Amino acid sequence: xxxxxxxxDEGPDDTFAVALREVFQxxxxxxxxxxxxxxxxxxxxxxxxxxxxxxxxxRVARELAAGAPEGWLRLDAVFALTGPTERARLVxxxxxxxxxxxASALVMELVRAHRELSALMPTGPWWRLxxxxxxxxxxxxDYDHGEAPFPDEYRLPPDAYRxxxxxxxxxxxxxxxxxxxxxxxxxxxxxxxxxxAARARADAEAGVRGVALGDAIxxxxxxxxxxxxxxxxxxxxxxxxxxxxxxxxxWFENSSRGGSTLRLLPGDRAVLSGGVRDAPELTxxxxxxxxxPDLFAGAPDWVTDDVLDARGSxxxxxxxxxxxxxxxxxxxxxDPADIAVALPGVRTAATVIDTVARLTGRGGEPDVxxxxxxxxxxxxxxxxxxxxxxxxxxxxxxxxxxxxxQLVMADxxxxxxxxxxxxxxxxAIVREYMLVNDLEDPAYSVRDLTATRLGVGxxxxxxxxxxxxxxxxxxxxxADDGVLERSSSAEAPSRYEAGFERRFHExxxxx
Numbered sequence: 362x363x364x365x366x367x368x369x370d371e372g373p374d375d376t377f378a379v380a381l382r383e384v385f386q387x388x389x390x391x392x393x394x395x396x397x398x399x400x401x402x403x404x405x406x407x408x409x410x411x412x413x414x415x416x417x418x419x420r421v422a423r424e425l426a427a428g429a430p431e432g433w434l435r436l437d438a439v440f441a442l443t444g445p446t447e448r449a450r451l452v453x454x455x456x457x458x459x460x461x462x463x464a465s466a467l468v469m470e471l472v473r474a475h476r477e478l479s480a481l482m483p484t485g486p487w488w489r490l491x492x493x494x495x496x497x498x499x500x501x502x503d504y505d506h507g508e509a510p511f512p513d514e515y516r517l518p519p520d521a522y523r524x525x526x527x528x529x530x531x532x533x534x535x536x537x538x539x540x541x542x543x544x545x546x547x548x549x550x551x552x553x554x555x556x557x558a559a560r561a562r563a564d565a566e567a568g569v570r571g572v573a574l575g576d577a578i579x580x581x582x583x584x585x586x587x588x589x590x591x592x593x594x595x596x597x598x599x600x601x602x603x604x605x606x607x608x609x610x611x612w613f614e615n616s617s618r619g620g621s622t623l624r625l626l627p628g629d630r631a632v633l634s635g636g637v638r639d640a641p642e643l644t645x646x647x648x649x650x651x652x653x654p655d656l657f658a659g660a661p662d663w664v665t666d667d668v669l670d671a672r673g674s675x676x677x678x679x680x681x682x683x684x685x686x687x688x689x690x691x692x693x694x695x696d697p698a699d700i701a702v703a704l705p706g707v708r709t710a711a712t713v714i715d716t717v718a719r720l721t722g723r724g725g726e727p728d729v730x731x732x733x734x735x736x737x738x739x740x741x742x743x744x745x746x747x748x749x750x751x752x753x754x755x756x757x758x759x760x761x762x763x764x765x766x767q768l769v770m771a772d773x774x775x776x777x778x779x780x781x782x783x784x785x786x787x788x789a790i791v792r793e794y795m796l797v798n799d800l801e802d803p804a805y806s807v808r809d810l811t812a813t814r815l816g817v818g819x820x821x822x823x824x825x826x827x828x829x830x831x832x833x834x835x836x837x838x839x840a841d842d843g844v845l846e847r848s849s850s851a852e853a854p855s856r857y858e859a860g861f862e863r864r865f866h867e868x869x870x871x872x
Contacts (some may be wrong), residue, residue, distance in 0.1 A: 546676020572692030658692030
């Protein structure tokens with residue numbers, strides 16, 4: 362169902378003029394014939410503006426009802442407008458089915474006129490008008506001034522909003538932060554590898570260094586384990602919200618549009634970044650009242666777009682912390698205390714225990730709290746067992762399998778006593794496999810095999826020559842129990858690793 366989109370049609374036609382005269386009959390005009398678009402657009406607000414808007418809403422509702430299909434029960438209409446661009450969607454509920462249609466030219470003219478009137482109100486012009494209507498009922502109308510980000514299908518191009526802001530002289534202090542960023546972020550929070558490397562060199566030469574956070578955030582292994590344990594608890598409780606983890610990647614979104622991303626990198630490094638709704642520093646910067654905070658002041662060259670929260674692409678990232686040498690650092694980011702709502706509650710073990718216990722639905726029982734404490738401690742020690750999860754969540758309809766999978770992917774599950782397989786042995790296993798199966802060729806020689814450590818084994822392959830891109834190039838995975846799996850570069854290692862770890866732990870459980 363594609364919204365109807367097209368350029369605005371300049372000027373009302375005769376049908377629209379007649380409609381306007383009908384609309385304003387009985388709302389305080391002695392001479393309805395004198396009502397035209399010029400009068401409608403009079404920049405001087407008057408006490409009748411609200412009455413005019415409601416009259417237009419009634420006329421729109423009548424037009425929509427008149428064009429409704431037979432047997433309709435309800436209509437939900439959404440209009441998204443700026444001066445040059447507009448989208449409209451009408452969805453009629455007709456018994457057991459829905460009918461999605463476009464709006465007529467007359468309806469769109471009436472809606473445009475309504476928006477011109479709304480510009481005379483103290484709140485300024487709306488950007489979305491939502492209307493709900495039942496047969497014979499009073500229309501339900503809501504004006505959207507952008508307090509929350511618009512859904513993607515009703516988010517118009519930035520140029521459309523910029524033209525609208527210029528036309529109405531919209532004051533900066535009234536522009537929502539997300540919309541100010543949408544039309545004016547200018548990629549200032551983007552950080553490509555090239556930009557990151559150049560900036561890191563410049564910072565080093567200028568003596569700019571990140572600011573250590575001290576104990577404001579626990580060390581990385583603790584944060585990661587607590588995040589994973591909370592994720593498991595939310596999955597067990599059947600919640601679609603809450604934190605989640607994948608190998609080397611964790612994320613969280615709260616109900617007020619704040620959130621964060623935690624990315625692990627080799628060498629005990631990590632990046633934690635995200636944003637809170639209407640961060641004061643960003644709000645002031647987009648209004649022109651303060652300079653933009655330099656989130657990456659002193660950041661290493663490996664802090665790039667690849668590991669940063671997606672808010673950076675929209676200019677709405679308000680914090681970025683990086684971890685190296687057992688220390689969290691930041692540039693000109695918000696203080697951790699100010700972004701707590703954008704993180705799952707990982708700062709103290711007591712908070713994690715309370716949350717996990719509560720998610721069982723029996724958080725007040727001492728035995729439950731004790732079981733939650735044992736699970737949290739095992740997570741931090743990397744010794745979680747399935748029995749711990751079952752003991753805490755297994756009495757009802759909890760998704761124990763999903764919860765345990767979160768812990769498996771976070772690599773905080775006990776390894777059943779298996780030590781990591783040595784790197785040279787993993788390479789030897791792949792070398793033997795290639796030779797037996799006649800897989801070696803000049804471009805993929807066993808002499809060039811290299812290995813990269815994963816959570817439960819090694820990824821073994823021959824690197825692609827610098828500057829070249831190859832698809833379907835063989836990649837081998839050797840688990841710590843010696844099992845070899847063959848894949849290719851057509852499937853990203855980050856995606857393949859989750860199944861690789863899951864199969865490893867299933868084999869151990871079945872022994």
